[in-house]
Amino acid sequence: MMIKNYAKQTYGLFTRMAAKIAAMTFMQYVNFINHRPIGQIKYALI
16 A cells, blocks of 8 residues: 555655555564465464
């Protein structure tokens, strides 16, 4: 969902993008540790 972004300034846009990328990376890491498919992050915390 990088397209829907309601940032008003460039700094806010970059901050939101960095937060989304960090969250995706964390969820992939959780899947990696639990021996689950890395690309299926929707159910990573179940």
